[in-house]
Amino acid sequence: MTRTQIIATRLALLALVLAAWELLPRLGVVNPLLLPPLSQVLGVLGDLIGRASVQEAVAVTALEVIVAFLIAVPLGAAAGIVIAENEYLSDIFKPMLFYVFSIPKSIFLPMFILLFGIGFQQKVAYAAFTTGFVVLMSATAAVESVRADHVLVARSYGATPMQILWRVYVPSMLPFLLETLRISMIFNFTGVMIAEMYASRTGIGHLIANWGENFQMPQLFAGVIVLSAVAIIFNEAVRALEVRCSTWRT
Amino acid sequence: MQHLANLTELRGGAAEPAIAVDGLSHVYAGADGGVAALVDIRLAVGKGRFVVIVGPSGCGKTSLLMMLAGLRQASQGSILCLGRPMPLPDPQRVGVIFQEASLFPWLTALDNIEFPLSLRGVPRAERRQRATAMLSLVGLEGFGERYPHELSGGMKQRVSIARGLIQDPPLLLMDEPFAALDEQTRMTMGHELLRIWSTTNKTVVFVTHSLTEAVYLADEVLVMSARPGRIVDHIEVTLPRPRRYDMMATSLFGQLRDRIWQQIRKLPDGA
Numbered sequence: 049m050t051r052t053q054i055i056a057t058r059l060a061l062l063a064l065v066l067a068a069w070e071l072l073p074r075l076g077v078v079n080p081l082l083l084p085p086l087s088q089v090l091g092v093l094g095d096l097i098g099r100a101s102v103q104e105a106v107a108v109t110a111l112e113v114i115v116a117f118l119i120a121v122p123l124g125a126a127a128g129i130v131i132a133e134n135e136y137l138s139d140i141f142k143p144m145l146f147y148v149f150s151i152p153k154s155i156f157l158p159m160f161i162l163l164f165g166i167g168f169q170q171k172v173a174y175a176a177f178t179t180g181f182v183v184l185m186s187a188t189a190a191v192e193s194v195r196a197d198h199v200l201v202a203r204s205y206g207a208t209p210m211q212i213l214w215r216v217y218v219p220s221m222l223p224f225l226l227e228t229l230r231i232s233m234i235f236n237f238t239g240v241m242i243a244e245m246y247a248s249r250t251g252i253g254h255l256i257a258n259w260g261e262n263f264q265m266p267q268l269f270a271g272v273i274v275l276s277a278v279a280i281i282f283n284e285a286v287r288a289l290e291v292r293c294s295t296w297r298t
Numbered sequence: 299m300q301h302l303a304n305l306t307e308l309r310g311g312a313a314e315p316a317i318a319v320d321g322l323s324h325v326y327a328g329a330d331g332g333v334a335a336l337v338d339i340r341l342a343v344g345k346g347r348f349v350v351i352v353g354p355s356g357c358g359k360t361s362l363l364m365m366l367a368g369l370r371q372a373s374q375g376s377i378l379c380l381g382r383p384m385p386l387p388d389p390q391r392v393g394v395i396f397q398e399a400s401l402f403p404w405l406t407a408l409d410n411i412e413f414p415l416s417l418r419g420v421p422r423a424e425r426r427q428r429a430t431a432m433l434s435l436v437g438l439e440g441f442g443e444r445y446p447h448e449l450s451g452g453m454k455q456r457v458s459i460a461r462g463l464i465q466d467p468p469l470l471l472m473d474e475p476f477a478a479l480d481e482q483t484r485m486t487m488g489h490e491l492l493r494i495w496s497t498t499n500k501t502v503v504f505v506t507h508s509l510t511e512a513v514y515l516a517d518e519v520l521v522m523s524a525r526p527g528r529i530v531d532h533i534e535v536t537l538p539r540p541r542r543y544d545m546m547a548t549s550l551f552g553q554l555r556d557r558i559w560q561q562i563r564k565l566p567d568g569a
Binding site for chain 1: 367381388404417465
């Protein structure tokens with residue numbers, strides 16, 4: 049298939065899904081109370097976007113996502129690198145980390161509420177906690193991806209430890225770390241959402257949970273569309289960075 | 299071992315050898331007192347000579363090379379490269395070429411060749427000029443902007459040789475540099491290496507498993523025993539230079555190869 053054909057097929061599929069969304073509820077195949085027609089959802093969406101309270105909720109969520117990300121990534125990466133590089137720390141912490149990593153982080157949410165309340169701090173702390181683990185585990189793997197023979201070559205050409213760090217470790221780990229950024233953004237966003245839907249006074253997650261409880265389906269679907277758009281923007285922003293930095297990959 | 303001691307005298311006596319190793323032994327630390335890797339290694343490599351070390355796997359050839367390069371320290375004994383010990387790597391005295399080409403995949407061929415110079419902060423224009431000259435020395439004009447994954451195995455090893463030569467070290471240590479290549483490429487690369495060697499006047503210590511490669515390349519072959527490694531034979535390769543592929547069919551070539559083979563076969567672990 050040519051590129052044009054692929055794009056055309058994608059658009060056709062999208063049109064099909066949107067058409068089904070519009071027609072199935074209208075024809076009575078699907079209960080319109082559960083799945084309102086697309087046109088109705090878009091009407092509500094236009095109305096919601098104009099409202100100050102919704103705009104504020106989006107801004108709050110976005111800020112929580114960004115702050116949690118900026119805390120989790122450097123902390124998780126630094127901890128992961130230190131643990132992987134130090135044999136003793138590796139022996140002690142690695143098994144424990146693997147065990148803790150396997151526990152669903154959402155069960156700790158009540159503790160975060162007790163510690164931080166249900167405001168901004170709690171969202172950021174919980175999301176950073178779940179994301180930090182992902183970053184830490186990937187950073188450990190990234191350090192292990194540095195090839196011993198590359199380090200040996202650099203040493204044989206008289207590289208200092210700092211030169212080995214910047215000229216061998218960092219470029220070796222970069223593709224891994226960029227991949228990690230993207231995956232951790234997904235975990236990070238999920239963390240904020242879960243925290244907002246569980247207990248909150250604002251944020252898109254909070255609005256969506258509320259609309260669901262009150263059976264306001266058009267609002268709920270409009271909220272899902274807004275949230276999806278924000279999530280995709282964040283993900284693509286990280287991916288654009290990844291593509292730019294990894295032309296030499298493989 | 300007597301002939302080893304005589305070697306320097308034969309070659310003009312007082313002239314200082316490029317490499318002088320004396321009483322070198324190494325024990326790898328372990329729970330039960332450690333493993334002896336090298337025992338009482340003595341050798342002298344004359345300036346400008348091409349010396350090949352052969353021996354079974356695990357005999358400590360690579361360890362010995364790492365010690366000559368200053369990348370590892372021996373438990374005992376002394377190493378002098380151009381009259382000075384090697385407590386640390388000294389890339390301007392000793393260049394090392396590894397078994398895998400070990401190029402950095404995030405750098406182009408030229409950037410890989412420049413790497414040793416960039417560590418020392420040589421200006422970019424000078425680096426580029428010297429790297430380009432090296433690239434044509436190893437026969438890779440026009441491939442400078444390629445990344446390692448765009449090069450064949452032989453080309454990668456050529457880049458690695460260029461990287462080893464760019465600081466113009468008088469000593470070149472090569473650890474099975476062609477082991478990962480197919481037989482044809484290996485022969486071509488060996489021939490290329492001799493061409494480069496004859497134009498640059500370097501002293502080369504070359505480690506290999508291949509007896510044919512050893513005889514084809516060497517002025518002298520040192521045979522090492524299985525662990526703990528010691529030098530059990532020293533063979534002068536009297537084939538004329540420049541070497542040609544058809545020399546492999548001569549009886550002298552066969553005899554030399556056979557002598558090395560007999561030595562290795564005698565070893566407890568075989569080869």
